[in-house]
Each structure stands twice: as structure tokens, then as C-alpha cells.
Amino acid sequence: MRPFDVRNAHFDKLVNTRGLRWLGQNTNHxxxxPAVVEAMVRCAQDEEFHIYAPPTGLEALRAGILDDLGLPSQSALxxxxxxxxxxxVCHTLxxxxxxxxTTDPTWNWPMAFxxxxxxxVKQIPIYGSQHRYRLDPARLEEAIGPKTKVxxxxxxxxxxxxxxxxxxxERIVAAVNRAGAYLIHDCTYRHFAYEHHLAAQLAPDRTITIYSFSKWLGLxxxxxxxxxxxxxxxxxxxxxxxxxxxxxxxxxxAAIAGLSIKDEWFPGVLTELRDNQALVKAAVDKISGLSVPVYPSNGNFLVIECGELGIRPEALVAAYNExxxxxxxxxxxxxxxxxKFVKVSLSVPRAWAEEFANLLPAMVERARTSNKPAKVF
Structure with a gap:
């Protein structure tokens, strides 16, 4: 089998595993x-699937996205x-x-694009306590050169x-503007943040904001x-x-319906997520050699460092896969x-988070005993 076939078969198996607890893809479970489900059922029953949607999106959805971001003078595609x-965006600009x-780590696919x-592609390392796991604008200013476009x-x-x-x-926007470059501000996890600041409010002409319904709305x-x-x-x-x-x-x-009920529904999602993060953090703190370097997290996930234990992250992943x-x-x-780490997604039912936390000591020991390279993606 070719590599792409192997990779696809791996995920096909995951998708077809009934009852799999998805704590790895930052998806919202x-x-x-009910309004979101009803909107999809109604769309199917009305057989709207026979027609093409408008090329840049339904007007109600485009307006709803701008309203959710608070960027009324911008436009949505x-x-x-x-x-x-x-x-x-990458192929156009x-x-x-x-x-x-970009940073290291980051979301990898745009680098491939x-x-x-x-x-x-130039990456600025931000992992580690010496960088406080974040991008120092001064380091970005040093990295930007005459060929920097994005x-x-x-x-x-x-x-x-x-x-x-x-x-x-503010400093990141200023540095990008001085270079005459574009800033792609990927705000996929914005809704989970304790505090978030949109670059487009400071530089509307040179900022491109990426918006997702996959995470906060679970689509x-x-x-x-x-x-x-x-x-x-x-x-x-x-x-x-x-x-x-x-x-x-x-x-x-479904997305239009989600925006209409966001204020009513999403606070409960956020409460459950943060309770799950606290639960997992407490379980990690009980095991010497494990740590959560960024807490509280502004995403719907936690990074757990396991390098001090001398176990491979892949071995821990394989142990939980069992x-x-x-x-x-x-x-x-x-x-x-x-x-150095594994990542655990926690916008999931409480029972999933509890199962992960309860298994953690045994899974660490399982990873210690196997601790061989495992084929994961």
C-alpha cells in the first residue's frame, strides 16, 4: 500500500470503531x-440538497459570522x-x-500549502519555558525579511x-504591516479562550481571519x-x-442555527470543557514526571509533557488506543x-474525560513496558 493508503486506512478504522472516545482531534462532542439538528433535518426533508448554495455563502450565514466576530466592515467567504x-488563501496570495x-509548533497543513x-517556510520555535510557550513579537520582528509575504x-x-x-x-500587527505582508489570524479556537483579541480590528486591510464551525459548534x-x-x-x-x-x-x-443559539448553548460547553481540563490536570499532577505546561489552556485541549519519564508519546497513544x-x-x-508531549482534547462528555484520567497511571506503565515506535498519524 502507498503511504496515503496506509494513512487513510488508519483513520477509516478509527471512524468505523463504534464507541471510540475522540480525545485527539480537538473535535467538540x-x-x-436541538435547533441545530432540526435545521439539518428540515433541510433534508425539504430536499434543499438538489440546489447549489450561493457561491460565497448564504447571506444570513455571512452576516452571522461577521456579527459573531464583531467585524461588521469586513466580508466573509x-x-x-x-x-x-x-x-x-495560501494559493492565492x-x-x-x-x-x-509561522511558529513551531503550529497547525502544519498551511506550511504544506x-x-x-x-x-x-520559516518557523519560530515557541516550545519550552524559555519561550513561555508563546510567540514573542520581538522574535517575529527579527524573523521578518524582505521576502516575507505571509x-x-x-x-x-x-x-x-x-x-x-x-x-x-498590537506588536505583531505592527511588524506585519511594516513589512507590507499579510497576517493570517487563524482563530479556530477563539471561542474557548479566556480572552482573545482580533488582529483585524487593528489592521483590517492586511489581516485575514480564519473562522471555523468544527470546534465551537461541533460540526x-x-x-x-x-x-x-x-x-x-x-x-x-x-x-x-x-x-x-x-x-x-x-x-x-446547521451553522446559521448554531449562531442563533450560541449564547444559550455554548456557555454550558465551555463549563464542561474547563471542568474536564481541571480533572485531567489533577490526574497528571499525581504522576511524577508528567506535567501540564500550559494551564489553563485557551483551547479545547491540554498538552501533557511526558519526556521526563523517558516514554515515547507514541507509546502512550498506542496504550490508550488499546x-x-x-x-x-x-x-x-x-x-x-x-x-516531549501528547495532546488531549477535552470538549467531550465528562465520562470520556474521567475514563482518560482514571486510566492514566496504568497507561503510563503500559507505555513504559512497550515504549517502542508505534505507527500513528
């Missing part, structure tokens, strides 16, 4: 609001998920010889869970998101989008620092 927005700057069009900032950071302060965002499998930017930038992106016949109308109906619990090894995010 909170029980959906609805996409088949935030990752498609990133693909489209970057050319061979351009430079794309940049390299696919011939741009070079700075990609995942904020809150995936996988670390750190979020930029207002002064940090990962429906593939619905958006890119938000100045109308001139959206005009350029709308000229040749990957989904020029419109994104799934069923997904858009109990049909999926967590993520650090190497998925960063080959440089991946041997």
Missing part, C-alpha cells in the same frame, strides 16, 4: 442544541471548512520565492493553548468555515474559490519538539 480557507512565517506554490498565527495556539495578549497582537464532519477579510481581499479570493458552486447547504443551515481512546502524539504537530 458536546450534545448539540464561506468555505468547506477552515482548512479549505487556508488552502485558498503566495508565489514562488515568497516567504511564509505554502510550499506547494513554491514559497519558503505571517501565519494560530491564536489560540494549536497544540499549546496559549493566546496572544492585546499588547502582543467537524460537515466541513463548514469561512475566511473573513477586507472586501477587496474577498473580491480577489472570490474570483476562483475551490468551492465556486457553494458550500454544503445542509452545513450552512482502550479505544484516541489521543494525539506531539510529533503530529512538530518533529522538533514532538518527542
Amino acid at each position: 458536546s450534545k448539540p442544541h 464561506v468555505s468547506d471548512g477552515a482548512i479549505e480557507s487556508l488552502y485558498h 503566495l508565489r514562488p520565492g515568497d516567504e511564509f512565517i 505554502a510550499q506547494a506554490v513554491g514559497a519558503s 505571517v501565519y498565527l494560530v491564536d489560540p495556539n494549536n497544540p499549546l493553548g496559549t493566546a496572544c495578549t492585546k499588547p502582543e497582537i 467537524a464532519g460537515l466541513r463548514i468555515g469561512a475566511v473573513v477579510a477586507h472586501p477587496d481581499v474577498i473580491e480577489r479570493l472570490a474570483a476562483a474559490p475551490p468551492n465556486n458552486l457553494g458550500s454544503s447547504i445542509l452545513s450552512q443551515r 482502550h479505544e481512546i484516541m489521543i494525539r502524539q506531539g510529533g503530529y504537530h512538530t518533529p522538533t519538539f514532538g518527542e
